[in-house]
Amino acid sequence: MAEASHGVGGLTYDKSKRSWPNELNIFIALIIIIVIFEILGQVLPYMNGQSFLFDTQDRFNSIFNEARLRIIILQVAIIGIISLGVTQVIISGGIDLSSGPLVGAAAMIVMSFAQTELVNGNPNPKAVFGDWAFDLPVIIPVIVGLCFGAFIGAINGSLIAFTRIPPFIATLGMFLICRGIAQWWTKGQPVSFPTESFAWLGSGMMPVVWFILLAVLCHIALRYTVYGKHTYAIGSNEDAARMSGINVKRHKVLVYMIASMLAAFAAIILSSKNLTAQTGMGQFYELFAIAMAVIGGVSLTGGRGSIIGTVLGAMVFGAIQSGFTYIKLDAFYQLMAMGTIIISAVVLDQWRQQRAASAA
Amino acid sequence: MSDIILETRDLTKHYGGVHALEGADFILKQGEHVAIMGDNGAGKSTFVRQITGVEQRTRGEVIFDGKPVNFAGPLDAREAGIEAVFQTLALADHLDVPDNLFLGREKTKFNWLGPFRFLDYKAMRQDTIDALQKTGVKIPNINNTIERMSGGQRQCVAIARTASFRSKLTIMDEPTAALGVQETAQVENIVRTLKEQGEPLILISHNMRQVFDLVDRIIVFRRGRIVANLNKEETDGQDVVAYITGAKTGAEYEGAA
Numbered sequence: 001m002a003e004a005s006h007g008v009g010g011l012t013y014d015k016s017k018r019s020w021p022n023e024l025n026i027f028i029a030l031i032i033i034i035v036i037f038e039i040l041g042q043v044l045p046y047m048n049g050q051s052f053l054f055d056t057q058d059r060f061n062s063i064f065n066e067a068r069l070r071i072i073i074l075q076v077a078i079i080g081i082i083s084l085g086v087t088q089v090i091i092s093g094g095i096d097l098s099s100g101p102l103v104g105a106a107a108m109i110v111m112s113f114a115q116t117e118l119v120n121g122n123p124n125p126k127a128v129f130g131d132w133a134f135d136l137p138v139i140i141p142v143i144v145g146l147c148f149g150a151f152i153g154a155i156n157g158s159l160i161a162f163t164r165i166p167p168f169i170a171t172l173g174m175f176l177i178c179r180g181i182a183q184w185w186t187k188g189q190p191v192s193f194p195t196e197s198f199a200w201l202g203s204g205m206m207p208v209v210w211f212i213l214l215a216v217l218c219h220i221a222l223r224y225t226v227y228g229k230h231t232y233a234i235g236s237n238e239d240a241a242r243m244s245g246i247n248v249k250r251h252k253v254l255v256y257m258i259a260s261m262l263a264a265f266a267a268i269i270l271s272s273k274n275l276t277a278q279t280g281m282g283q284f285y286e287l288f289a290i291a292m293a294v295i296g297g298v299s300l301t302g303g304r305g306s307i308i309g310t311v312l313g314a315m316v317f318g319a320i321q322s323g324f325t326y327i328k329l330d331a332f333y334q335l336m337a338m339g340t341i342i343i344s345a346v347v348l349d350q351w352r353q354q355r356a357a358s359a360a
Numbered sequence: 361m362s363d364i365i366l367e368t369r370d371l372t373k374h375y376g377g378v379h380a381l382e383g384a385d386f387i388l389k390q391g392e393h394v395a396i397m398g399d400n401g402a403g404k405s406t407f408v409r410q411i412t413g414v415e416q417r418t419r420g421e422v423i424f425d426g427k428p429v430n431f432a433g434p435l436d437a438r439e440a441g442i443e444a445v446f447q448t449l450a451l452a453d454h455l456d457v458p459d460n461l462f463l464g465r466e467k468t469k470f471n472w473l474g475p476f477r478f479l480d481y482k483a484m485r486q487d488t489i490d491a492l493q494k495t496g497v498k499i500p501n502i503n504n505t506i507e508r509m510s511g512g513q514r515q516c517v518a519i520a521r522t523a524s525f526r527s528k529l530t531i532m533d534e535p536t537a538a539l540g541v542q543e544t545a546q547v548e549n550i551v552r553t554l555k556e557q558g559e560p561l562i563l564i565s566h567n568m569r570q571v572f573d574l575v576d577r578i579i580v581f582r583r584g585r586i587v588a589n590l591n592k593e594e595t596d597g598q599d600v601v602a603y604i605t606g607a608k609t610g611a612e613y614e615g616a617a
């Protein structure tokens with residue numbers, strides 16, 4: 001009886017009137033956005049009736065415009081990996097502004113352990129270290145990158161957990177430190193020419209594979225493990241979490257470490273995909289990653305959100321971005337429009353929460 | 361000696377200049393149920409917070425289960441066997457009932473995974489339903505988050521949490537303050553069950569009828585000090601009110617307040 005009704009004490013509960021999952025809203029928004037761009041393609045005079053998503057010119061063997069789909073998901077995948085970590089940080093009641101510069105610094109460091117000795121038979125012109133660092137097994141740069149991420153994350157987390165510096169300030173400081181590290185590492189020189197095995201990590205559709213794989217892992221961790229439950233609990237009511245015996249400080253350090261390791265992994269994939277690392281890599285990524293999470297329904301006040309939402313948020317983000325390119329909106333307008341969309345997402349989230357509160 | 365479960369000596373807490381608790385000497389025997397009464401701001405919750413390690417005391421000693429203790433936090437206290445329902449409910453609003461009931465002591469599978477061990481949702485669900493049925497509370501859907509529940513329902517979740525884990529000492533700070541008549545009766549039943557099981561209890565309450573129904577002994581706080589220690593048989597409501605308001609002070613506490 002209780003089993004069937006989910007309730008105790010005999011109140012009836014109508015299972016068919018379950019609350020509408022937020023993820024569905026985002027999915028609908030995604031479809032609406034695609035439809036809007038599709039219509040714009042037909043309506044705007046300079047578009048000559050091109051289609052946003054469909055293959056109207058018969059360039060591909062499927063009904064979709066595969067090239068555009070591929071660009072959308074590729075574009076989204078790398079920042080998406082970062083947003084998986086940012087999601088966890090925000091759910092725990094924090095924020096991480098350092099992920100973009102961390103991508104830059106990690107890419108520089110990782111790439112210098114991934115270089116190959118001979119480029120077309122000539123010595124590598126961009127060599128950072130001596131002979132010992134050439135043609136190392138691919139696992140070495142990957143481990144170096146992840147360790148660097150874990151280190152930065154541990155500093156972020158410890159500052160926030162043990163000194164009570166607000167997350168915004170701590171990670172803002174780390175933002176500048178990481179940009180500095182990226183420039184200091186080679187005094188601004190790009191690092192290039194990785195080994196073949198390293199280049200494979202981010203080649204073709206591999207970024208998407210990593211994104212999906214990591215999204216599944218993060219989803220499981222947040223939804224089904226103690227780690228996830230405590231992350232939500234801390235974001236929801238930190239005092240309650242502490243009173244319940246959760247080691248809040250240690251947990252926060254862990255959350256920031258995971259987030260920074262994901263950002264470092266994104267750096268590995270990005271530098272592998274580009275076959276080079278540059279100090280300015282990852283510009284705006286921290287903000288785009290936060291935007292994906294927020295569009296995906298992760299609440300900036302903590303305690304609310306999901307990986308599924310963030311993945312959908314990433315797709316919305318990618319659709320909007322490539323939609324703007326598709327309707328040939330200039331880059332500066334794109335930035336302005338993107339900012340507007342992020343603000344709207346937060347406003348919408350607040351409105352949704354108020355409505356949820358008054359419905360209760 | 362060993363029949364004393366909790367003793368405090370000269371327990372004191374100052375918040376800056378506020379002397380919220382001053383020199384509290386208190387003894388609780390094994391299996392005994394004691395009520396703490398007193399006006400708002402008398403220091404009752406402060407007393408509980410010092411015992412359970414939520415805050416660090418200014419001075420004094422706490423002896424629990426025969427040993428002096430110095431809990432660094434409520435987790436330490438709970439691990440030592442003290443279960444507490446705090447007046448400000450320690451619930452996570454975005455989590456549902458089973459999540460809150462088991463927060464910090466989840467039932468898990470694959471424990472070798474460390475912090476990433478899996479939650480045993482099914483087992484926790486069933487235990488939650490069993491625990492809530494003891495309180496008789498009406499909750500239409502335990503998978504709803506706490507933020508969607510009434511004050512009384514929240515209170516019942518917090519109490520069910522305390523009652524469903526065996527402990528050496530239970531402390532309840534105004535557990536029925538927000539409850540309806542039926543829920544109050546159910547909570548009182550939980551208290552009686554604890555009595556039958558011989559588990560000692562400290563109950564903070566403003567409800568005279570409830571106190572006389574449930575406990576063996578009444579301690580009165582006034583302005584941060586203990587001013588009376590009364591056996592239920594040797595006192596009555598008017599007497600207790602006299603101590604609470606300051607019209608009377610217990611003989612052994614003369615000069616204290």
Ligand SMILES: Nc1ncnc2c1ncn2[C@@H]1O[C@H](COP(=O)(O)OP(=O)(O)OP(=O)(O)O)[C@@H](O)[C@H]1O
Nearest residue numbers: 375378380398399400401402403404405406407447
């Ligand atoms: N964190 C704090 N900082 C400063 N003063 C405090 C703090 N906590 C409590 N106090 C003060 O200590 C005194 C005792 O508070 P306490 O919460 O123990 O009262 P109480 O007896 O539980 O009252 P009530 O019946 O209203 O719950 C009050 O005067 C209160 O203002």
Ligand SMILES: [Mg+2]
Nearest residue numbers: 404405447533
């Ligand atoms: Mg109180």
